[in-house]
Amino acid sequence: MSQVEQLLREIQAEVRNTRSMTGRVALGPRVFEAIATVPRHEFVPDTARDHAYCNRPLSIGDGQTISQPYIVALMTDLLDPEPGDIILEVGTGSGYQAAVLSRVVQKVYSIEVLESLSTRAQEILRRLGYDNVECDVGDGYHGWPAKAPFDGILVTAAAPSIPPALVDQLKPGGRLVIPVGEPHGHQELLVVTKDDAGTTAVTKALDVAFVPLTRAAPRG
Numbered sequence: 001m002s003q004v005e006q007l008l009r010e011i012q013a014e015v016r017n018t019r020s021m022t023g024r025v026a027l028g029p030r031v032f033e034a035i036a037t038v039p040r041h042e043f044v045p046d047t048a049r050d051h052a053y054c055n056r057p058l059s060i061g062d063g064q065t066i067s068q069p070y071i072v073a074l075m076t077d078l079l080d081p082e083p084g085d086i087i088l089e090v091g092t093g094s095g096y097q098a099a100v101l102s103r104v105v106q107k108v109y110s111i112e113v114l115e116s117l118s119t120r121a122q123e124i125l126r127r128l129g130y131d132n133v134e135c136d137v138g139d140g141y142h143g144w145p146a147k148a149p150f151d152g153i154l155v156t157a158a159a160p161s162i163p164p165a166l167v168d169q170l171k172p173g174g175r176l177v178i179p180v181g182e183p184h185g186h187q188e189l190l191v192v193t194k195d196d197a198g199t200t201a202v203t204k205a206l207d208v209a210f211v212p213l214t215r216a217a218p219r220g
């Protein structure tokens, strides 16, 4: 069995094992296909390539990490992505999650607070031809007002509470998937849904451990 096939098996097993918490028995077929085809080894640093298809987070420098593949798969699935969707990702990091999203929706906007990481991610995404991903440098706590509203928003760093701007920038019927909690303490992956009347509801999907959402000056 190839490393990728082994990883896909592990992800499916973990999705099944956590179904009582997440409500997901299996990944949607399009999300599964995206995880199966996006080359994770292209997004990890050279020194970590041997571990690119292990089901665990890896360091990408600047104190940041590329999330565990199971978490990337689950968060993508929890968005319930549709082919025509416009999605915002907060925390571009390596660009891997943005690449996975780009396979299942129409357009991905991804914002990263660290310029060095954004530059690296943009180079990789461009080289591999993920041309429906647009990146920017800034504090994603404020979302990306110029491109809003979004069908879905995925946050890949833990916020102390749900940022109001992100809820505002969701379309009716949209979903926000976000880890919320203490910087290095208890965190929960939350799914915020906004109905057609604009009313929001929050459900908890899983206990998680993410790097903290840092704050920068408001975007001009």
Ligand code: SAH
Residues within 6 Å of the ligand: 064, 065, 066, 067, 090, 091, 092, 093, 094, 095, 096, 097, 098, 111, 112, 113, 114, 117, 138, 139, 140, 141, 156, 157, 211, 212, 213, 214, 215, 216
């Ligand atoms: N989605 C990434 C994982 C990134 S880890 C991947 O697939 O590799 C979380 C990222 O969020 C880090 O790169 C961190 O720098 C970034 N981040 C933290 N706070 C942020 C903020 N306020 N706005 C935008 N990005 C932020």
